Structure formats: structure tokens, C-alpha cells
Amino acid sequence: MLTSRSRILSQKNLSFASLSASFLLSKQTPFNSKQTLLPSLHNSPVSLHSQSFKAGASRRFLGSVRFNHSMASQSSPQSAHDFTVKDAKGNDVDLSIYKGKVLLIVNVASQCGLTDSNYTELTQLYAKYKDQGLEILAFPCNQFGSQEPGSSEEIVEFACTRFKAEYPIFDKVEVNGNNAAPIYKYLKSSKGGLFGDNIKWNFSKFLVDKDGKVVDRYAPTTSPLSIEKEVKKLLGIA
Secondary structure (H helix, E strand, C coil): CCCCHHHHHHHHHHHHHHHHHHHHHHHHHHCCCCCCCCCHHHHHHHHHHHHHHHHHHHHHHHHHHHHHHHHHHHHHHCCCCHHHHEEEECCCEEEHHHHEEEEEEEEECCCCCCCCHHHHHHHHHHHHHHHHHHEEEEECCCCCCCCCCCCCHHHHHHHHHHHHCCCCCCCCCCCCCCCCHHHHHHHHHHEEEECCCCCCCCCCCCEEECCCEEEEEECCCCHHHHHHHHHHHHHHCC
């Protein structure tokens, strides 16, 4: 009969042997097999939490992409009427006031070789069709040969005094490059030029219909009166 001390030692030896066997068995068994005595981390609470986090992050990312795409679609300009520009005095002008009008949008300059002929014919065209719904929008620009160096006040005085311009002349803008006015970015993207989208020189012209859509684009050397037929067509004049 074993003494109490002997029984205790026997129990300790059995426990140690059992632990040793378990350890050896776990070493021989693939970590994630069904026979392993150790729990697989694949199904552990930490792993499940990680999977849940990744899934949630994916849903948030996809939702963000859909949201941003939707916002971009809603904010994309649909016509020239969607823009606000500055007049010569720095006041905001919402171009939606020209809904129902045919627009001829021109980047003008005061010291260009094309100045006299273009300003003269713009005044003639406007006088002839302003009561039928034509508006000419003039945007001074100094990007071509620095031929529009004056202030907005000087530009307006020059056009109105010398060429009797009655159509609106807006604040000076850039028409090319990163700082191009948004209205010009829209015009160029709607109707590219023969050698690319960029405006080539002073007095490039965009013809816009009553819904604010760009119908045609004309080179600086195209005279305003030479597009009278197209203007009349958009105005609905026989």
C-alpha cells in the first residue's frame, strides 16, 4: 500500500507525463489541423475581430467612393448657365440670367492687331440682334502678347468710348493654364480647337445656344459678322 507521500509523487509524475505527451503531440500535428490540441487562431476572437474590422473598412471605402462619385456628378457643370463670374467692378454675375439667350463669348484685348476689326463687328452684330435675344460676353485677357495690360475700368472705357460697346465686359481673366476661369475650362472642354483645347490668341469665340450648350468655336481670325448665319439660326430667325 502506497503511503500518502508516494501517492502525491505518483500523481505529479502522471501529470508531468500527460503534459509532455500533449506537448509532443502538438509539435507533430499541423498547427491548424483538426487534430491539434491547441486552438486555431483562424477562429480566435482576435482573428474574427480583425476580419470584421477589414470588412467594415472595405464597406466604408466603397461607400465613400460611391458618395464622392455621386457628389462629383451632381457638381459637374451642365451648361454655361451654371457659372458665376465677376463683372468689371468685381461684382458676382450669375450667368443663369442669360437663360433663353444666344451667347457669343469672346476673350478680348485692347492692343491686338485684331482689336479694331473684331470690336467693330461685335458692336454691329450686337446692335442688329440684341433685341432678338443675342448677348455678347466679353472677357478681357492679358495672356497673349500682354496686349490687355490695363485695369478693368480702363478696358471698359476703351471699348465703350472707342467702339460703342453696349454688351457686358467682365473682369480680366485667364483662359489657359491652371488659373483659367472655370467658365473657360468648361467652354474648352465642350468644344476643342483644331490644335488642342487651349485658346490660341485674342478674340477666340464660342457660340452658345439658349440652353447654355456650346454649339461652335471660332478662331481669332474668324470675323464676328461671318458667323451671322449661325447666330440667326440659333435665334430662330429665318
